[in-house]
Amino acid sequence: MYEKLNREVDELFKNAPKTSRANELKEEVLANLIDxxxxxxxxxxxxxxxxxxxxxxxxxxDELIRGLNKSDVFNYEQLQKDKQKSALILSISVGLYIMSVVVLILCTSLFDVSGEISVCLMLTIDAVATGLIIYNANSRPKYIKADNTMVEDFKEWKSANTERNNILRSVKSLVWTLTLIAYFIFxxxxxxxAYSWIIFFIGFAVERVVTLIFQIKE
Structure with missing residues:
Protein backbone atom coordinates (compact mmCIF):
# COMPACT_ATOMS: atom_id res chain seq x y z
CA MET A 1 0.00 0.00 0.00
CA TYR A 2 2.68 2.50 1.03
CA GLU A 3 4.61 1.43 -2.07
CA LYS A 4 1.62 2.44 -4.19
CA LEU A 5 1.45 5.84 -2.53
CA ASN A 6 5.19 6.20 -3.10
CA ARG A 7 4.74 5.42 -6.80
CA GLU A 8 1.91 7.96 -7.04
CA VAL A 9 4.12 10.66 -5.50
CA ASP A 10 7.00 9.71 -7.83
CA GLU A 11 4.63 10.19 -10.75
CA LEU A 12 3.44 13.57 -9.43
CA PHE A 13 7.03 14.80 -9.08
CA LYS A 14 8.44 13.32 -12.29
CA ASN A 15 8.83 16.81 -13.81
CA ALA A 16 10.19 18.43 -10.65
CA PRO A 17 13.77 19.79 -10.64
CA LYS A 18 16.41 17.57 -9.03
CA THR A 19 17.04 19.80 -6.05
CA SER A 20 17.06 19.34 -2.29
CA ARG A 21 14.07 21.66 -1.97
CA ALA A 22 12.07 19.51 -4.40
CA ASN A 23 13.05 16.33 -2.51
CA GLU A 24 12.00 17.87 0.80
CA LEU A 25 8.63 18.88 -0.63
CA LYS A 26 8.19 15.42 -2.15
CA GLU A 27 8.86 13.77 1.22
CA GLU A 28 6.42 16.15 2.88
CA VAL A 29 3.70 15.31 0.35
CA LEU A 30 4.29 11.57 0.84
CA ALA A 31 4.14 11.87 4.63
CA ASN A 32 0.91 13.87 4.34
CA LEU A 33 -0.59 11.28 2.01
CA ILE A 34 0.26 8.45 4.39
CA ASP A 35 -1.35 10.34 7.29
CA ASP A 62 1.77 21.11 -11.20
CA GLU A 63 1.58 24.63 -9.79
CA LEU A 64 3.96 23.67 -7.00
CA ILE A 65 6.33 22.12 -9.55
CA ARG A 66 6.31 25.34 -11.55
CA GLY A 67 6.94 27.17 -8.31
CA LEU A 68 9.99 25.03 -7.61
CA ASN A 69 11.40 25.95 -11.01
CA LYS A 70 10.71 29.66 -10.39
CA SER A 71 11.68 29.59 -6.68
CA ASP A 72 8.12 30.58 -5.77
CA VAL A 73 4.54 29.39 -6.10
CA PHE A 74 3.16 32.89 -6.51
CA ASN A 75 3.17 35.51 -9.23
CA TYR A 76 6.83 36.53 -9.20
CA GLU A 77 6.32 39.84 -11.00
CA GLN A 78 3.57 40.88 -8.59
CA LEU A 79 5.73 39.88 -5.62
CA GLN A 80 8.54 42.08 -6.95
CA LYS A 81 6.17 45.03 -7.36
CA ASP A 82 4.81 44.58 -3.84
CA LYS A 83 8.35 44.32 -2.49
CA GLN A 84 9.44 47.52 -4.27
CA LYS A 85 6.35 49.35 -3.03
CA SER A 86 6.98 48.18 0.54
CA ALA A 87 10.67 49.18 0.35
CA LEU A 88 9.72 52.65 -0.95
CA ILE A 89 7.19 53.24 1.85
CA LEU A 90 9.63 52.06 4.51
CA SER A 91 12.41 54.24 3.07
CA ILE A 92 10.14 57.30 3.14
CA SER A 93 9.10 56.45 6.71
CA VAL A 94 12.68 56.14 7.93
CA GLY A 95 13.56 59.38 6.12
CA LEU A 96 10.69 61.16 7.87
CA TYR A 97 11.83 59.92 11.28
CA ILE A 98 15.33 61.22 10.64
CA MET A 99 13.98 64.47 9.20
CA SER A 100 11.89 65.01 12.33
CA VAL A 101 15.11 65.13 14.39
CA VAL A 102 16.66 67.58 11.92
CA VAL A 103 13.54 69.77 12.12
CA LEU A 104 13.75 69.73 15.92
CA ILE A 105 17.41 70.75 15.89
CA LEU A 106 16.90 73.49 13.29
CA CYS A 107 13.85 74.93 15.04
CA THR A 108 15.49 75.10 18.44
CA SER A 109 19.02 76.05 17.38
CA LEU A 110 18.65 78.30 14.32
CA PHE A 111 15.11 79.66 14.20
CA ASP A 112 14.50 80.21 17.93
CA VAL A 113 11.19 78.37 17.82
CA SER A 114 9.87 77.44 21.26
CA GLY A 115 10.61 73.95 22.49
CA GLU A 116 6.92 72.99 22.67
CA ILE A 117 6.25 73.93 19.05
CA SER A 118 9.45 72.22 17.89
CA VAL A 119 8.51 68.98 19.66
CA CYS A 120 4.98 69.16 18.23
CA LEU A 121 6.40 69.50 14.71
CA MET A 122 8.69 66.55 15.30
CA LEU A 123 5.88 64.37 16.66
CA THR A 124 3.63 65.33 13.74
CA ILE A 125 6.27 64.16 11.25
CA ASP A 126 6.78 61.00 13.32
CA ALA A 127 3.02 60.37 13.28
CA VAL A 128 2.98 60.56 9.47
CA ALA A 129 5.90 58.11 9.28
CA THR A 130 4.20 55.71 11.70
CA GLY A 131 0.98 55.94 9.69
CA LEU A 132 2.86 54.97 6.53
CA ILE A 133 4.37 51.93 8.26
CA ILE A 134 0.96 50.82 9.55
CA TYR A 135 -0.55 51.33 6.07
CA ASN A 136 2.27 49.30 4.53
CA ALA A 137 1.73 46.43 6.97
CA ASN A 138 -2.04 46.31 6.42
CA SER A 139 -2.19 46.93 2.67
CA ARG A 140 -0.42 43.73 1.63
CA PRO A 141 -2.83 41.29 0.00
CA LYS A 142 -3.60 38.20 2.08
CA TYR A 143 -3.79 34.85 0.35
CA ILE A 144 -7.24 33.22 0.39
CA LYS A 145 -7.39 29.47 -0.10
CA ALA A 146 -9.35 28.33 -3.15
CA ASP A 147 -10.03 24.91 -1.62
CA ASN A 148 -8.92 22.52 1.13
CA THR A 149 -6.10 20.78 -0.76
CA MET A 150 -2.52 20.39 0.42
CA VAL A 151 -1.25 22.79 -2.26
CA GLU A 152 -3.59 25.53 -1.05
CA ASP A 153 -2.55 24.88 2.56
CA PHE A 154 1.08 25.28 1.55
CA LYS A 155 0.43 28.50 -0.39
CA GLU A 156 -1.53 29.98 2.53
CA TRP A 157 1.30 29.14 4.94
CA LYS A 158 3.92 30.60 2.57
CA SER A 159 1.93 33.84 2.22
CA ALA A 160 1.48 34.18 6.00
CA ASN A 161 5.15 33.43 6.61
CA THR A 162 6.25 36.07 4.08
CA GLU A 163 3.91 38.64 5.61
CA ARG A 164 5.19 37.88 9.12
CA ASN A 165 8.80 38.32 8.01
CA ASN A 166 7.97 41.63 6.32
CA ILE A 167 6.26 42.90 9.47
CA LEU A 168 9.24 41.82 11.60
CA ARG A 169 11.64 43.71 9.34
CA SER A 170 9.40 46.79 9.51
CA VAL A 171 9.26 46.65 13.31
CA LYS A 172 13.04 46.23 13.56
CA SER A 173 13.55 49.20 11.26
CA LEU A 174 11.17 51.26 13.40
CA VAL A 175 12.95 50.24 16.63
CA TRP A 176 16.36 51.36 15.34
CA THR A 177 14.98 54.58 13.86
CA LEU A 178 13.33 55.49 17.16
CA THR A 179 16.56 54.51 18.97
CA LEU A 180 18.49 56.94 16.78
CA ILE A 181 15.93 59.69 17.40
CA ALA A 182 16.06 59.08 21.16
CA TYR A 183 19.86 59.23 21.03
CA PHE A 184 19.92 62.64 19.33
CA ILE A 185 17.13 64.11 21.45
CA PHE A 186 18.75 62.97 24.70
CA ALA A 194 29.49 60.95 26.85
CA TYR A 195 26.97 58.36 27.98
CA SER A 196 23.97 58.61 25.64
CA TRP A 197 25.44 55.75 23.57
CA ILE A 198 23.84 53.44 26.16
CA ILE A 199 20.58 54.07 24.28
CA PHE A 200 21.89 51.86 21.46
CA PHE A 201 22.26 48.94 23.89
CA ILE A 202 18.65 49.50 24.93
CA GLY A 203 17.64 49.53 21.26
CA PHE A 204 19.45 46.22 20.71
CA ALA A 205 17.69 44.68 23.71
CA VAL A 206 14.28 45.85 22.43
CA GLU A 207 15.04 44.40 18.99
CA ARG A 208 15.90 41.00 20.52
CA VAL A 209 12.70 41.04 22.59
CA VAL A 210 10.63 41.83 19.48
CA THR A 211 12.34 39.01 17.54
CA LEU A 212 11.72 36.58 20.41
CA ILE A 213 8.03 37.54 20.56
CA PHE A 214 7.65 36.84 16.82
CA GLN A 215 9.48 33.50 17.18
CA ILE A 216 7.30 32.42 20.11
CA LYS A 217 4.16 33.41 18.19
CA GLU A 218 5.32 31.44 15.15
Whole structure:
Protein backbone atom coordinates (compact mmCIF):
# COMPACT_ATOMS: atom_id res chain seq x y z
CA MET A 1 0.00 0.00 0.00
CA TYR A 2 2.68 2.50 1.03
CA GLU A 3 4.61 1.43 -2.07
CA LYS A 4 1.62 2.44 -4.19
CA LEU A 5 1.45 5.84 -2.53
CA ASN A 6 5.19 6.20 -3.10
CA ARG A 7 4.74 5.42 -6.80
CA GLU A 8 1.91 7.96 -7.04
CA VAL A 9 4.12 10.66 -5.50
CA ASP A 10 7.00 9.71 -7.83
CA GLU A 11 4.63 10.19 -10.75
CA LEU A 12 3.44 13.57 -9.43
CA PHE A 13 7.03 14.80 -9.08
CA LYS A 14 8.44 13.32 -12.29
CA ASN A 15 8.83 16.81 -13.81
CA ALA A 16 10.19 18.43 -10.65
CA PRO A 17 13.77 19.79 -10.64
CA LYS A 18 16.41 17.57 -9.03
CA THR A 19 17.04 19.80 -6.05
CA SER A 20 17.06 19.34 -2.29
CA ARG A 21 14.07 21.66 -1.97
CA ALA A 22 12.07 19.51 -4.40
CA ASN A 23 13.05 16.33 -2.51
CA GLU A 24 12.00 17.87 0.80
CA LEU A 25 8.63 18.88 -0.63
CA LYS A 26 8.19 15.42 -2.15
CA GLU A 27 8.86 13.77 1.22
CA GLU A 28 6.42 16.15 2.88
CA VAL A 29 3.70 15.31 0.35
CA LEU A 30 4.29 11.57 0.84
CA ALA A 31 4.14 11.87 4.63
CA ASN A 32 0.91 13.87 4.34
CA LEU A 33 -0.59 11.28 2.01
CA ILE A 34 0.26 8.45 4.39
CA ASP A 35 -1.35 10.34 7.29
CA UNK A 36 -4.49 10.99 5.24
CA UNK A 37 -4.60 7.38 4.09
CA UNK A 38 -4.35 6.08 7.66
CA UNK A 39 -7.11 8.46 8.79
CA UNK A 40 -9.39 7.27 5.97
CA UNK A 41 -8.72 3.61 6.75
CA UNK A 42 -9.48 4.27 10.41
CA UNK A 43 -12.70 5.95 9.28
CA UNK A 44 -13.90 2.79 7.53
CA UNK A 45 -12.73 3.31 3.94
CA UNK A 46 -11.26 0.40 2.05
CA UNK A 47 -7.70 0.54 0.71
CA UNK A 48 -8.61 1.59 -2.83
CA UNK A 49 -11.01 4.35 -1.73
CA UNK A 50 -8.54 5.66 0.84
CA UNK A 51 -5.76 5.92 -1.75
CA UNK A 52 -8.00 7.73 -4.24
CA UNK A 53 -9.28 10.23 -1.66
CA UNK A 54 -5.78 10.85 -0.30
CA UNK A 55 -4.41 11.54 -3.80
CA UNK A 56 -7.39 13.77 -4.63
CA UNK A 57 -6.61 15.86 -1.55
CA UNK A 58 -3.20 16.89 -2.87
CA UNK A 59 -4.57 19.44 -5.34
CA UNK A 60 -2.80 21.04 -8.30
CA UNK A 61 0.72 19.74 -7.79
CA ASP A 62 1.77 21.11 -11.20
CA GLU A 63 1.58 24.63 -9.79
CA LEU A 64 3.96 23.67 -7.00
CA ILE A 65 6.33 22.12 -9.55
CA ARG A 66 6.31 25.34 -11.55
CA GLY A 67 6.94 27.17 -8.31
CA LEU A 68 9.99 25.03 -7.61
CA ASN A 69 11.40 25.95 -11.01
CA LYS A 70 10.71 29.66 -10.39
CA SER A 71 11.68 29.59 -6.68
CA ASP A 72 8.12 30.58 -5.77
CA VAL A 73 4.54 29.39 -6.10
CA PHE A 74 3.16 32.89 -6.51
CA ASN A 75 3.17 35.51 -9.23
CA TYR A 76 6.83 36.53 -9.20
CA GLU A 77 6.32 39.84 -11.00
CA GLN A 78 3.57 40.88 -8.59
CA LEU A 79 5.73 39.88 -5.62
CA GLN A 80 8.54 42.08 -6.95
CA LYS A 81 6.17 45.03 -7.36
CA ASP A 82 4.81 44.58 -3.84
CA LYS A 83 8.35 44.32 -2.49
CA GLN A 84 9.44 47.52 -4.27
CA LYS A 85 6.35 49.35 -3.03
CA SER A 86 6.98 48.18 0.54
CA ALA A 87 10.67 49.18 0.35
CA LEU A 88 9.72 52.65 -0.95
CA ILE A 89 7.19 53.24 1.85
CA LEU A 90 9.63 52.06 4.51
CA SER A 91 12.41 54.24 3.07
CA ILE A 92 10.14 57.30 3.14
CA SER A 93 9.10 56.45 6.71
CA VAL A 94 12.68 56.14 7.93
CA GLY A 95 13.56 59.38 6.12
CA LEU A 96 10.69 61.16 7.87
CA TYR A 97 11.83 59.92 11.28
CA ILE A 98 15.33 61.22 10.64
CA MET A 99 13.98 64.47 9.20
CA SER A 100 11.89 65.01 12.33
CA VAL A 101 15.11 65.13 14.39
CA VAL A 102 16.66 67.58 11.92
CA VAL A 103 13.54 69.77 12.12
CA LEU A 104 13.75 69.73 15.92
CA ILE A 105 17.41 70.75 15.89
CA LEU A 106 16.90 73.49 13.29
CA CYS A 107 13.85 74.93 15.04
CA THR A 108 15.49 75.10 18.44
CA SER A 109 19.02 76.05 17.38
CA LEU A 110 18.65 78.30 14.32
CA PHE A 111 15.11 79.66 14.20
CA ASP A 112 14.50 80.21 17.93
CA VAL A 113 11.19 78.37 17.82
CA SER A 114 9.87 77.44 21.26
CA GLY A 115 10.61 73.95 22.49
CA GLU A 116 6.92 72.99 22.67
CA ILE A 117 6.25 73.93 19.05
CA SER A 118 9.45 72.22 17.89
CA VAL A 119 8.51 68.98 19.66
CA CYS A 120 4.98 69.16 18.23
CA LEU A 121 6.40 69.50 14.71
CA MET A 122 8.69 66.55 15.30
CA LEU A 123 5.88 64.37 16.66
CA THR A 124 3.63 65.33 13.74
CA ILE A 125 6.27 64.16 11.25
CA ASP A 126 6.78 61.00 13.32
CA ALA A 127 3.02 60.37 13.28
CA VAL A 128 2.98 60.56 9.47
CA ALA A 129 5.90 58.11 9.28
CA THR A 130 4.20 55.71 11.70
CA GLY A 131 0.98 55.94 9.69
CA LEU A 132 2.86 54.97 6.53
CA ILE A 133 4.37 51.93 8.26
CA ILE A 134 0.96 50.82 9.55
CA TYR A 135 -0.55 51.33 6.07
CA ASN A 136 2.27 49.30 4.53
CA ALA A 137 1.73 46.43 6.97
CA ASN A 138 -2.04 46.31 6.42
CA SER A 139 -2.19 46.93 2.67
CA ARG A 140 -0.42 43.73 1.63
CA PRO A 141 -2.83 41.29 0.00
CA LYS A 142 -3.60 38.20 2.08
CA TYR A 143 -3.79 34.85 0.35
CA ILE A 144 -7.24 33.22 0.39
CA LYS A 145 -7.39 29.47 -0.10
CA ALA A 146 -9.35 28.33 -3.15
CA ASP A 147 -10.03 24.91 -1.62
CA ASN A 148 -8.92 22.52 1.13
CA THR A 149 -6.10 20.78 -0.76
CA MET A 150 -2.52 20.39 0.42
CA VAL A 151 -1.25 22.79 -2.26
CA GLU A 152 -3.59 25.53 -1.05
CA ASP A 153 -2.55 24.88 2.56
CA PHE A 154 1.08 25.28 1.55
CA LYS A 155 0.43 28.50 -0.39
CA GLU A 156 -1.53 29.98 2.53
CA TRP A 157 1.30 29.14 4.94
CA LYS A 158 3.92 30.60 2.57
CA SER A 159 1.93 33.84 2.22
CA ALA A 160 1.48 34.18 6.00
CA ASN A 161 5.15 33.43 6.61
CA THR A 162 6.25 36.07 4.08
CA GLU A 163 3.91 38.64 5.61
CA ARG A 164 5.19 37.88 9.12
CA ASN A 165 8.80 38.32 8.01
CA ASN A 166 7.97 41.63 6.32
CA ILE A 167 6.26 42.90 9.47
CA LEU A 168 9.24 41.82 11.60
CA ARG A 169 11.64 43.71 9.34
CA SER A 170 9.40 46.79 9.51
CA VAL A 171 9.26 46.65 13.31
CA LYS A 172 13.04 46.23 13.56
CA SER A 173 13.55 49.20 11.26
CA LEU A 174 11.17 51.26 13.40
CA VAL A 175 12.95 50.24 16.63
CA TRP A 176 16.36 51.36 15.34
CA THR A 177 14.98 54.58 13.86
CA LEU A 178 13.33 55.49 17.16
CA THR A 179 16.56 54.51 18.97
CA LEU A 180 18.49 56.94 16.78
CA ILE A 181 15.93 59.69 17.40
CA ALA A 182 16.06 59.08 21.16
CA TYR A 183 19.86 59.23 21.03
CA PHE A 184 19.92 62.64 19.33
CA ILE A 185 17.13 64.11 21.45
CA PHE A 186 18.75 62.97 24.70
CA UNK A 187 22.22 64.09 23.59
CA UNK A 188 21.11 67.55 22.47
CA UNK A 189 18.64 68.16 25.28
CA UNK A 190 20.86 67.04 28.15
CA UNK A 191 24.30 67.36 26.50
CA UNK A 192 24.89 63.74 27.43
CA UNK A 193 27.10 62.73 24.51
CA ALA A 194 29.49 60.95 26.85
CA TYR A 195 26.97 58.36 27.98
CA SER A 196 23.97 58.61 25.64
CA TRP A 197 25.44 55.75 23.57
CA ILE A 198 23.84 53.44 26.16
CA ILE A 199 20.58 54.07 24.28
CA PHE A 200 21.89 51.86 21.46
CA PHE A 201 22.26 48.94 23.89
CA ILE A 202 18.65 49.50 24.93
CA GLY A 203 17.64 49.53 21.26
CA PHE A 204 19.45 46.22 20.71
CA ALA A 205 17.69 44.68 23.71
CA VAL A 206 14.28 45.85 22.43
CA GLU A 207 15.04 44.40 18.99
CA ARG A 208 15.90 41.00 20.52
CA VAL A 209 12.70 41.04 22.59
CA VAL A 210 10.63 41.83 19.48
CA THR A 211 12.34 39.01 17.54
CA LEU A 212 11.72 36.58 20.41
CA ILE A 213 8.03 37.54 20.56
CA PHE A 214 7.65 36.84 16.82
CA GLN A 215 9.48 33.50 17.18
CA ILE A 216 7.30 32.42 20.11
CA LYS A 217 4.16 33.41 18.19
CA GLU A 218 5.32 31.44 15.15
Missing amino acids: RYNDLIAGGKNEEEAIKKAIAGVGDI SFAFHGW
